[in-house]
Amino acid sequence: xxxxxxxxxxxxxxxxxxxxxxxxPISGHVSLFWYQQALGQGPEFLTYFQNEAQLxxxxxxxxxxxxxxxxxxxxxxxxxxxxxxxxxxxLCASSLLSQGNNQPQHFGDGTRLSIL
Amino acid sequence: GENVEQHxxxxxxxxGDSAVIKCTYSDSASNYFPWYxxxxxxxxxxxxxxxxxVGEKKDQRIAVTLNKTAKHFSLHxxxxxxxxxxxxFCAATGGYQKVTFGTGTKLQVIP
Numbered sequence: 186x187x188x189x190x191x192x193x194x195x196x197x198x199x200x201x202x203x204x205x206x207x208x209x210p211i212s213g214h215v216s217l218f219w220y221q222q223a224l225g226q227g228p229e230f231l232t233y234f235q236n237e238a239q240l241x242x243x244x245x246x247x248x249x250x251x252x253x254x255x256x257x258x259x260x261x262x263x264x265x266x267x268x269x270x271x272x273x274x275x276l277c278a279s280s281l282l283s284q285g286n287n288q289p290q291h292f293g294d295g296t297r298l299s300i301l
Numbered sequence: 302g303e304n305v306e307q308h309x310x311x312x313x314x315x316x317g318d319s320a321v322i323k324c325t326y327s328d329s330a331s332n333y334f335p336w337y338x339x340x341x342x343x344x345x346x347x348x349x350x351x352x353x354x355v356g357e358k359k360d361q362r363i364a365v366t367l368n369k370t371a372k373h374f375s376l377h378x379x380x381x382x383x384x385x386x387x388x389x390f391c392a393a394t395g396g397y398q399k400v401t402f403g404t405g406t407k408l409q410v411i412p
Contacts, residue, residue: 189344218400225405226404226405227307227390227392227402227403227404227405228345228390228400228402229402230399230400230401233399241399276344276345278344287332287333287352287394287395289335289347289350290335290347290400291347292337292344292345292346293344294342294343294344295344
């Protein structure tokens with residue numbers, strides 16, 4: 186497929202466990218974003234990568250959240266010592282990089298994380 | 302930071318009627334305004350976008366208008382169909398593509 190792919194689609198974990206969520210962006214897309222979407226709300230920005238460089242992580246809720254994109258393609262969002270308030274849909278988006286001009290972001294279908 | 306307000310939160314229209322969703326933003330530096338449609342269990346899908354140097358854009362049954370002075374923009378859907386039923390999000394983007402979303406409008410088109 187040519188779209189953004191996220192896995193797993195659903196993840197259930199016990200409070201205190203660590204989880205890892207994966208994002209495969211559209212081939213050739215330089216920019217990659219992670220968002221958190223609570224039930225009934227709009228997506229909220231977590232972090233942004235340009236290639237392998239994490240340029241903004243201001244939206245990460247706490248130091249339990251960590252994201253990486255080591256080779257500038259696939260990205261992983263890791264949450265350590267999960268808590269119930271981490272339950273949400275985690276969305277990944279990618280876009281072409283354009284010098285000084287915003288480009289549309291293409292979203293995956295997300296990972297629904299439930300913390301028991 | 303940017304703040305985007307969206308209303309109404311829910312909207313019911315009869316099939317064939319028009320639907321209008323309105324948004325306001327706070328950061329005058331925002332220059333790109335995408336609209337997304339989200340169906341249950343799916344990620345947001347871009348349906349139309351507008352840049353700050355344009356006042357209006359149309360794509361078949363969908364149109365967006367932007368008033369930079371007043372910092373508000375709107376989505377218009379004409380001749381609504383049941384498959385238009387979904388949650389719609391407006392968004393504002395400035396700088397390096399950081400997107401701030403509105404709170405969403407749940408549109409129901411009644412056959």
